[in-house]
Amino acid sequence: ALACAGVAGRVEVLAFEESRAGIFQPGYLVAVDYEHGRVVVALRGTSSVTDALADLVCRPVPLTLGGHEGLAHEGMLKAARLLDATLAALVERGLERLQLQHPQGRPRVLVCGHSLGARVAALVTLLWRDAGRFPGVDARCIAFACPQVLDAGLAAAASNHTTTVVVGDDLVPRLSLATATDLRSAMLLLSDSTDHSSDRLPDVRSVLAAADRGEAHYLADAYAALRRAAGTAPGRLFPAGHLVHLLPGQAPQACGHDTVDELIISPDMAAAHLPQRYLSAIQEVSLRGGG
Numbered sequence: 243a244l245a246c247a248g249v250a251g252r253v254e255v256l257a258f259e260e261s262r263a264g265i266f267q268p269g270y271l272v273a274v275d276y277e278h279g280r281v282v283v284a285l286r287g288t289s290s291v292t293d294a295l296a297d298l299v300c301r302p303v304p305l306t307l308g309g310h311e312g313l314a315h316e317g318m319l320k321a322a323r324l325l326d327a328t329l330a331a332l333v334e335r336g337l338e339r340l341q342l343q344h345p346q347g348r349p350r351v352l353v354c355g356h357s358l359g360a361r362v363a364a365l366v367t368l369l370w371r372d373a374g375r376f377p378g379v380d381a382r383c384i385a386f387a388c389p390q391v392l393d394a395g396l397a398a399a400a401s402n403h404t405t406t407v408v409v410g411d412d413l414v415p416r417l418s419l420a421t422a423t424d425l426r427s428a429m430l431l432l433s434d435s436t437d438h439s440s441d442r443l444p445d446v447r448s449v450l451a452a453a454d455r456g457e458a459h460y461l462a463d464a465y466a467a468l469r470r471a472a473g474t475a476p477g478r479l480f481p482a483g484h485l486v487h488l489l490p491g492q493a494p495q496a497c498g499h500d501t502v503d504e505l506i507i508s509p510d511m512a513a514a515h516l517p518q519r520y521l522s523a524i525q526e527v528s529l530r531g532g533g
Contacts, residue, residue, distance in 0.1 A: 251277030254339065257332050260286075267324055268359055272332040276343050280350035281336035283329055283366075285359030287387075287517070301419070302477040305396065307372045312396035315361065315389070315418075315479060322365035329366060330375055337379065351381040356517050357414055360385035364404050364482035368396075371403060383483065386520050390418035390479035394499060397480040404483025408497075409523045410490070410514040411506045415481045421505050423475035428468050443467050469504070478503070488523040493530070 254274045269286040302313035337349050355363035367383035370376065381403065388406040391397075408415045432446045444464035452460040480499045487497045505511075513519065 251275070253277070256336055268321060268362055270325065270329065270359075272329065272336060274336045274339050276340065278350075279340065279344045279347045280352050281333050281340060283333060283351065283353045283363070285325075285353070285355035285363045285366075287355065287357035287359045302393070302479060305392075307368060307396060307399070310395060310399060313393040313477060313479065314365065314396065315391045318358070318361040318365055318389075318391055321358075321362045322369055325362065326366060326369055330370065333376065337376065349376075349379045351376060351379055353381070353383040354386070356386040356520065357389065357515065360388035360406070361391045361482075364388055364391060364400065364406070367404060368400055368482070385482060386517075387412055387414050387515055388481035388483075389414050390416070390421070390481060390502070392479060392482050394478070394480055397482050397499070400483040405486060406481040406483050407486050407488060407520065407524070408481070408502065409488045409520050411508040411511045412514040413505065413511040414515050416502045416505050418479050420475035420478045421503070425505050425507075427471070427475070431468060431471055443471055488527065490523075490526075494527055 252275075254276070255271065256274065257270070257272045259271075260269045271282075271284045273282050273284075274280075275282050301316045303316045303319060305312055305314040305319060333351055337351070340349055353363045353367045355361070363383050364385045367381060370381055375381075383400075383404040385404060385406045387408065392400065406415065431443055432449065444467065449461065449464055452464070481502060485497045485499075485501065487495045487501060489495070
């Protein structure tokens, strides 16, 4: 598995749990990367009906970190708390082994994952840092296609140690109960036969006609009006940390929450989420020297 992922050098696998019994318990791998002086924790993305059930427990619940109160995705917070102690014990063992090989270097921990695994990885990293686990260790998280997991305040607070990578129009980093509710509201407003001329809300016919005529200004105004009217669902969550957007043929772009604050309906929205697309996008950036 490591060879297929392009991992070479001196790597010792401490634990590989492909799947665990029960909901809120994704699979994981913990390994010591002696070549780069770090312990790596990789969490698996959604791959079963059980994982999907954890995804669907999407109600925002209160979470306090570092004295700051916020909201977190309920299902993923449960998953992170269930895995916290198990993964921490494995990381401690890995750090001990690493210290024997690199007694002078500052030990590092890298937590990563894709999709569901990214969301749990981000939360586990937050819980560890908040609890002061691994003193003197540089613990960071790279979350690929991280779903919406924290409110704006907590998501921003994670920026100094967590990076979320988003490829193209990927559906998952933009999907939450709030954005799905926004989309439903927008569709209902567009299909409503009521005269909205007084509040400048468009209808389906006028939008389609403007699209046929290429009236970009009208479409932009219609979009802005719909966003004001429909983008009001409470309990908004965002991917964790610093956001990096990867687009074909372009350098990586730092982006804000507005990039993932609504669902983008496009032919590529599902395919862009595949792990292979993320691997290809990162390899492209690496070849261009932009990463």
